[in-house]
Amino acid sequence: MAPMLGFTEQVFRNTFVKHFGGLDAAITPFITLVEGKKIKERHLKDLFPEVNQTLKIIPQVIGNKSDQFVLMNRYLLDMGYREVNWNLGCPAPRVAGRKRGSGLLPYPEMIESVLNTIFQQPHPEISVKIRLGYQSPLEINQIVPILNRYPLQFVAIHPRIGTQLYEGKVDLDTFERVVPQINHRMIYSGDIFTLSDFEYLQQRFPEIHDFMLGRGILRDPFLPEKIRGNASLNDNNLKQRFESFCTELFHKVVENSTFEPNALNKTKEYWTQFSTLYQNSTSIFNRIKVVQNVLEMENVLFNIFNNESFKN
Numbered sequence: 380m381a382p383m384l385g386f387t388e389q390v391f392r393n394t395f396v397k398h399f400g401g402l403d404a405a406i407t408p409f410i411t412l413v414e415g416k417k418i419k420e421r422h423l424k425d426l427f428p429e430v431n432q433t434l435k436i437i438p439q440v441i442g443n444k445s446d447q448f449v450l451m452n453r454y455l456l457d458m459g460y461r462e463v464n465w466n467l468g469c470p471a472p473r474v475a476g477r478k479r480g481s482g483l484l485p486y487p488e489m490i491e492s493v494l495n496t497i498f499q500q501p502h503p504e505i506s507v508k509i510r511l512g513y514q515s516p517l518e519i520n521q522i523v524p525i526l527n528r529y530p531l532q533f534v535a536i537h538p539r540i541g542t543q544l545y546e547g548k549v550d551l552d553t554f555e556r557v558v559p560q561i562n563h564r565m566i567y568s569g570d571i572f573t574l575s576d577f578e579y580l581q582q583r584f585p586e587i588h589d590f591m592l593g594r595g596i597l598r599d600p601f602l603p604e605k606i607r608g609n610a611s612l613n614d615n616n617l618k619q620r621f622e623s624f625c626t627e628l629f630h631k632v633v634e635n636s637t638f639e640p641n642a643l644n645k646t647k648e649y650w651t652q653f654s655t656l657y658q659n660s661t662s663i664f665n666r667i668k669v670v671q672n673v674l675e676m677e678n679v680l681f682n683i684f685n686n687e688s689f690k691n
């Protein structure tokens with residue numbers, strides 16, 4: 380499961396694996412590196428071991444200060460984590476503009492300096508998740524030799540550049556050129572929405588054995604099972620399985636939220652994607668987006684589940 384801030388926090392991860400199969404692990408949405416005195420319990424709550432018993436997780440951090448990274452590594456080791464992933468891909472302007480996420484890719488010397496320091500201190504296994512660059516896919520050329528100098532656990536690549544955000548196409552030609560240059564295990568991430576998207580990538584990149592699913596699992600939560608060739612998928616129970624997942628997710632989101640409007644907004648965000656499974660997707664989302672309270676959401680969902688059909 381790809382990290383998706385605002386979507387794949389522990390409530391979603393745990394509910395997902397209770398209802399669907401096919402995933403090996405999740406990288407968590409990023410935790411921002413901060414000075415020691417700013418690390419509060421709240422900051423790490425998505426990583427608490429007691430809420431992460433159902434799916435293996437790899438905590439992800441974002442930042443550019445090696446002392447903060449070293450400190451976070453100590454916290455993670457104390458919490459029992461043996462791996463951490465460094466986010467070098469986030470394209471959000473307020474993140475990238477501060478030389479974090481993909482905003483660090485034009486500064487290879489900063490990346491090297493951070494890696495150099497953290498590898499000299501106690502650390503879990505380190506991996507990175509990167510884009511091809513921030514402004515240009517040529518930036519990856521300066522990054523690869525640095526990554527190759529450190530014993531990284533894996534390199535996950537989302538083959539877009541930062542300024543593209545999530546627009547345009549993934550740049551598979553540059554990705555193809557870069558793959559043989561990287562001497563680490565590689566994970567591919569980007570635009571796998573259907574089984575045939577996956578099969579195309581698997582055929583084109585036989586040297587890649589690990590794939591990350593992000594928006595694809597929100598639009599089709601059965602996708603990991605389809606990719607694994609799970610034979611138990613039969614048309615009759617798909618809708619029922621999906622709807623029992625949605626019901627539980629909604630209740631857990633409400634339980635975990637101290638403010639009703641936040642729980643409703645989060646549910647509406649999920650339904651921007653979930654509604655696409657249904658024939659009347661636009662009308663369904665229109666009904667959900669105007670809901671004002673929890674009881675009303677329960678009624679709207681009940682009506683959708685009883686009256687609406689899945690696509691094909």
Ligand SMILES: Cc1cc2nc3c(=O)[nH]c(=O)nc-3n(C[C@H](O)[C@H](O)[C@H](O)COP(=O)(O)O)c2cc1C
Nearest residue numbers: 381382383384408409537568569570571592593594
């Ligand atoms: C809403 C949203 C939040 C995301 N949050 C993160 C994040 O916290 N860390 C990260 O490395 N990538 C993040 N990503 C990028 C995804 O992990 C993934 O690489 C990207 O969406 C491409 O894969 P997909 O097409 O399968 O979604 C996010 C993407 C989206 C759409």
